[in-house]
Amino acid sequence: MRVFKFDKNKGTKENLDLSGENAIANKETAGLSQSQIVLKRFLRHRAAVFSVGMLVSIIIFVFSAIDSKIGPISINGWWKHKTDDLPPLLYEGCPGGTVGCPTISMRPKWLGGAGIALGEHPFGQDDIGRDYFALVMRGAQRSVMVMFIIGFFAATIGIVVGAIAGYFRGWIDAVLMRFTDFIITIPSVIIGAVIGAKFGNLGAAVLAVYLGLFAWTGLSRLVRGEFLSLREREFVDAARVAGASARRIIFKHILPNAVGVIIVSVTLLLSGAILLETALSYLGFGVVSPDVSLGLLISNYQAAFSTRPWLFWYPGFFIIAIALSINFIGDGLRDAFDPRQKRAISKKERLRAMVGIRNKE
Amino acid sequence: MLAYVIRRLGILFLILFGSSFILYNLAAISGDPIGELRFSDDPGAAQAIIDLTRQLSLDVPPPLRYFIWLKGVVGIFWGKADFGLTRDSLSVATEIGNAIPVSIRLVFVATFVAIVIGIAIGIASALRQYSRFDYSMTFFAFLLFSLPIFWVAVLLKQYMAIQFNNFLSEPKIPFGWLLTLSSLTAVFWASVLTRSRGKFWMTFSTVFISTAVLIKTLETLEWFTNPRLGPIAVFIFSIVIAFAVTHLSVGLSNRTALNSSLTMSVFTLGWYFAIQPIFNSQISLLQILGLGVVVILVATITALFFSRIDRGPLIRTTVLTALLSAFLIVVDKYMRTWSSYMSEDAVNYRPVPTFGQSKPLLPQEDYWIRTLDILVHLLLPTIALTLISLAGYVRFSRGTLLEVLNQDYIRTARAKGLTERTVIMRHAFRNTLIPLTTILVADVVGIIGGAIITERVFGWYGMGTLFNRAISTVDLNLLMGVFFITATLAVLANLIADLLYSALDPRIRAGSGK
Numbered sequence: 001m002r003v004f005k006f007d008k009n010k011g012t013k014e015n016l017d018l019s020g021e022n023a024i025a026n027k028e029t030a031g032l033s034q035s036q037i038v039l040k041r042f043l044r045h046r047a048a049v050f051s052v053g054m055l056v057s058i059i060i061f062v063f064s065a066i067d068s069k070i071g072p073i074s075i076n077g078w079w080k081h082k083t084d085d086l087p088p089l090l091y092e093g094c095p096g097g098t099v100g101c102p103t104i105s106m107r108p109k110w111l112g113g114a115g116i117a118l119g120e121h122p123f124g125q126d127d128i129g130r131d132y133f134a135l136v137m138r139g140a141q142r143s144v145m146v147m148f149i150i151g152f153f154a155a156t157i158g159i160v161v162g163a164i165a166g167y168f169r170g171w172i173d174a175v176l177m178r179f180t181d182f183i184i185t186i187p188s189v190i191i192g193a194v195i196g197a198k199f200g201n202l203g204a205a206v207l208a209v210y211l212g213l214f215a216w217t218g219l220s221r222l223v224r225g226e227f228l229s230l231r232e233r234e235f236v237d238a239a240r241v242a243g244a245s246a247r248r249i250i251f252k253h254i255l256p257n258a259v260g261v262i263i264v265s266v267t268l269l270l271s272g273a274i275l276l277e278t279a280l281s282y283l284g285f286g287v288v289s290p291d292v293s294l295g296l297l298i299s300n301y302q303a304a305f306s307t308r309p310w311l312f313w314y315p316g317f318f319i320i321a322i323a324l325s326i327n328f329i330g331d332g333l334r335d336a337f338d339p340r341q342k343r344a345i346s347k348k349e350r351l352r353a354m355v356g357i358r359n360k361e
Numbered sequence: 362m363l364a365y366v367i368r369r370l371g372i373l374f375l376i377l378f379g380s381s382f383i384l385y386n387l388a389a390i391s392g393d394p395i396g397e398l399r400f401s402d403d404p405g406a407a408q409a410i411i412d413l414t415r416q417l418s419l420d421v422p423p424p425l426r427y428f429i430w431l432k433g434v435v436g437i438f439w440g441k442a443d444f445g446l447t448r449d450s451l452s453v454a455t456e457i458g459n460a461i462p463v464s465i466r467l468v469f470v471a472t473f474v475a476i477v478i479g480i481a482i483g484i485a486s487a488l489r490q491y492s493r494f495d496y497s498m499t500f501f502a503f504l505l506f507s508l509p510i511f512w513v514a515v516l517l518k519q520y521m522a523i524q525f526n527n528f529l530s531e532p533k534i535p536f537g538w539l540l541t542l543s544s545l546t547a548v549f550w551a552s553v554l555t556r557s558r559g560k561f562w563m564t565f566s567t568v569f570i571s572t573a574v575l576i577k578t579l580e581t582l583e584w585f586t587n588p589r590l591g592p593i594a595v596f597i598f599s600i601v602i603a604f605a606v607t608h609l610s611v612g613l614s615n616r617t618a619l620n621s622s623l624t625m626s627v628f629t630l631g632w633y634f635a636i637q638p639i640f641n642s643q644i645s646l647l648q649i650l651g652l653g654v655v656v657i658l659v660a661t662i663t664a665l666f667f668s669r670i671d672r673g674p675l676i677r678t679t680v681l682t683a684l685l686s687a688f689l690i691v692v693d694k695y696m697r698t699w700s701s702y703m704s705e706d707a708v709n710y711r712p713v714p715t716f717g718q719s720k721p722l723l724p725q726e727d728y729w730i731r732t733l734d735i736l737v738h739l740l741l742p743t744i745a746l747t748l749i750s751l752a753g754y755v756r757f758s759r760g761t762l763l764e765v766l767n768q769d770y771i772r773t774a775r776a777k778g779l780t781e782r783t784v785i786m787r788h789a790f791r792n793t794l795i796p797l798t799t800i801l802v803a804d805v806v807g808i809i810g811g812a813i814i815t816e817r818v819f820g821w822y823g824m825g826t827l828f829n830r831a832i833s834t835v836d837l838n839l840l841m842g843v844f845f846i847t848a849t850l851a852v853l854a855n856l857i858a859d860l861l862y863s864a865l866d867p868r869i870r871a872g873s874g875k
Binding site: 184186195283 | 372383384506852
């Protein structure tokens, strides 16, 4: 049995042989639309699917824990403390005469522990007694928000600049790409620091917008490359002959075909953004006190590591958990969108193919 | 080609002009250089404001002041560049001149180690695609991608420095650690080397037992307080190196190459004894490099003596073996210096530092102690930087090798009946290196200005620190000086990467239209 599948990257019809070498891999995609294939492939990447669940639950948990405001929606947190409460510092049962240690207990009673309980201050307290759980939640909210704002601005600008440069070519391309080059020459930490020093005290959101205005360069180059090759294809000619405007061709015809590259690159941009924010806050150029961010918390308490390590561990875990899930989602998407990607074929499948048992799916 | 380079250089200058103008103005509006003095009660403050204003031309608005700075910098074309003065009336050029070697020292080793280990892991996991090793390396790489460097740094300070120093004061390895270390080593090697389950457990048990025995022996011999290799270990390692290099480079079936490499191992044993008196006298880095050149010459002559045909690969193999073996002798010398370094007053048996780039109180006469001090100070920042940049190289080399292995010429090579080693090392691996050169060039340059956080955490005084200071004190001349160096290098690196790419890959021609 022979099936023809259109290969987006090569622009040719690829002959898919369902009885040959790649039989198992190719049979699965026969008769499915592009988005179905992508979804199917993505769901197969277990780490990526797990990461989506992880990221979504972290975001829901973090934003519902303490009072937060997303645009017009205000959420009242379920956690008893707020970031500016000043409860008394607890010191019972703390190791080595320290104060404000975490009260969280993960060891069940039947294993000889205190039972699974959060206690009064699950992540401990900071120097002046503020609840560290609330602070970490606030910090994670800030970091997630900054990440999405940077991602949104960078993606929008990057796509528009790249699309225009790639589609129109000529002097427009030259001007836009030289402009991109010059933003690239300024290292992102330098831009961040200069912006942070000026706008850091206006709040995390403003800082994020400005950072987003400088973070689009890599994406725009990528989109441009994709547009340069896609604009030569027949469907673009067809659209042009049919009288479509440039705007329509760019956004309705070419852009959906470039979406794979864009999505992958944007996810990686997001994980870069969260690390950039923490790095800047660490250097003191990002989010500044009294506002809270994960990088700032680590920076404040790094010296306390040997005596009160929890002040250092918890914010770090949240940074890593968020960045790691995004990286895995990006990897899953890359595999899902890449038509050349072959999946691992298990021994059972190979054996079945060899003895000629038809896979019932 | 020349026209292309000239055009690129022209654009480069325009870009540098534009971005420096933007940065200057951004930095100027980001803060007030005399802000602190304005609110000062100090009677000298008013005079200080006047002095500073005159010295830094603060009475000129920033967009125009930029051109004053530019006028000084353009002097670079007739050999008297003027980068201006910092706020403390020091020359920016001297400050940068002092900082660059520090940054390079910090970054060079880390990049080198990251590349070697990263490529090795990337290739191993590409050759074992979808194996457990591949999956765990992917996870490891993503984990490293997601780590903030300052977080890693604090952990390293705690566990690699403070706890490790505690360990060295009483070097006894607890039983639990012995088991963990040995099983981790065993799992790693077993999953790299084997494919089938039966072989896996065989390799695992072999490596596990030998590692455990090795660690226990070293412990009883008190090797950790008094490390050394000695002539016998150097000789044995050198034979292992000879076999490994020959295997990877030309294949063990090439007897001439193997004999030539093994001859170098014997030579190494001779050098070991011949070189000790030279090492013990006054020596400098230049002399050591000179000895290295001698080693290369001897190796080349030996290789020529052995071979009649196909000399290139043979010389390559022999020289590599000789250099790696000679390097062992240097390592041995450093190990022997270790105990006297530990007993120095400035070190006081806590050798791994958490801060700074050298110990100022250490006596400077002995070359080995002085450089060992520098190396020890490099340890933590290098590990931190290596961990951070390792992930990129692992992912990149894995991806590229997988792509290359899908190419038709690999199938052709296999069809011709070439050995798997030749296919991987000669056909696939070399083509993997081409795209790597481009990210390498960009990386090296990016890092010169980019180790800001590492320098800060570990208290180094390089370009990052300068930049940091410039931003927080609104020191425009200093900021622009640092920027000028890093940006020029970045743009030049891009150009070089493009040219190199077209030189290495004949399918791509730089400047041949779109």
